[in-house]
Amino acid sequence: EQKNTICxxxxxxxxxxxxxxxxxxxxxKSTVLLGLLANMINKDINNKxxxxxxxxxxxxxxxxxxxxxxxxxxxxxxMLIGDIQIYNEKYHHLHISKYINTYKQIIPEIIxxxxxxxxxxxxxxxxxxxxxxxxxxxxxSYKNEPVSELFININDDKSxxxxxVSILSKWTNDKYISNILFKNCTILLSPTQNNIDISEYNxxxxxxxxxxxxxxxxxxxxxxxxTQQLILLGNNEQ
Numbered sequence: 001e002q003k004n005t006i007c008x009x010x011x012x013x014x015x016x017x018x019x020x021x022x023x024x025x026x027x028x029k030s031t032v033l034l035g036l037l038a039n040m041i042n043k044d045i046n047n048k049x050x051x052x053x054x055x056x057x058x059x060x061x062x063x064x065x066x067x068x069x070x071x072x073x074x075x076x077x078x079m080l081i082g083d084i085q086i087y088n089e090k091y092h093h094l095h096i097s098k099y100i101n102t103y104k105q106i107i108p109e110i111i112x113x114x115x116x117x118x119x120x121x122x123x124x125x126x127x128x129x130x131x132x133x134x135x136x137x138x139x140x141s142y143k144n145e146p147v148s149e150l151f152i153n154i155n156d157d158k159s160x161x162x163x164x165v166s167i168l169s170k171w172t173n174d175k176y177i178s179n180i181l182f183k184n185c186t187i188l189l190s191p192t193q194n195n196i197d198i199s200e201y202n203x204x205x206x207x208x209x210x211x212x213x214x215x216x217x218x219x220x221x222x223x224x225x226x227t228q229q230l231i232l233l234g235n236n237e238q
Contacts, residue, residue: 002028006035009231010043020211021233029233030056033207034063036231038071040205041186045074048202050188052222053209057191058088060209064187065091076186077136081198086191099136100177106131107139107171114165125151137184139171192218198225205229212238 009019023029033051040047053060057080064071064078080087080095092098110128117124129148132138139147150164170176182188182201190198192214206227208214211234223230 002032002035005032006039009036010039017229019229019231021231022236023233024235024237029209030060030063033060033209033233034067034071036207037064037187041071041076042073045076045186047204048186048188049205049207050190050198050201050203050222050225050227051207051209052190052192052214052218054192054213055210057086057189058091061087061091061094061189077181077184078187078189079181079185080189082191082193096178096181099181100174103135103171103177104174106134107168111165111168111172114161114168120151120154120161125154137180139168141167190222198222201225203227205231207231207233209233212236 005021021029021032037049040049051060061078061080068075068078078094079099080091084092084095084097087095110131113124113128114120128151132148141147141150147164147167150160150167154161154164171180179200182198185201188198188201188203203222203225204227206219206222206229208219208231211219211232213234219230
């Protein structure tokens with residue numbers, strides 16, 4: 001029954017945009033959810049999923065993280081939004097605020113190093129490259145040129161260093177960083193109540209766990225981000 005549910009949802013038919021998966025507690029709804037994610041992500045890594053739940057965020061996270069290498073051929077970026085205190089402390093490093101703070105700590109250090117030194121030595125570059133590795137997504141230009149590749153010519157022309165600094169400066173802005181993270185995120189987890197603007201996420205698939213406890217207005221709020229498919233999992237007896 002679980003396999004049939006996953007197969008039916010994955011059929012590309014026009015009349016299957018909304019799905020309701022009903023089952024009592026301990027009947028395997030979470031297993032179906034993980035199976036759906038595995039099928040969808042392995043089929044198309046560009047699919048973006050938002051999972052919202054009023055009660056099971058940590059339970060879902062435990063299963064997602066522990067089975068990540070088994071479920072997904074490509075390793076997706078899992079990101080958390082909303083009140084960080086809702087999540088187990090061991091997953092706080094996955095929260096969007098932690099990613100943003102890392103950029104806002106490291107990028108100014110790199111800019112300072114570039115502005116302090118008239119000539120950028122290989123030691124300076126090696127030190128900067130070590131810092132860049134700590135970032136989830138390497139800063140890049142609007143032409144998608146990675147900053148690390150631009151250092152090759154940094155001493156040839158003073159304006160070139162200014163060009164690199166101008167690129168890096170954008171990566172200190174909260175909104176700019178969050179947009180980049182949303183663009184690269186595959187699975188976004190959120191409590192039903194959150195005060196973060198996710199309009200840049202452009203999710204394809206919205207999955208609602210414990211849907212019987214979620215109000216229509218909460219679902220509509222999350223559907224503002226261009227959802228193409230809505231999947232509701234819950235127990236209609238509640």
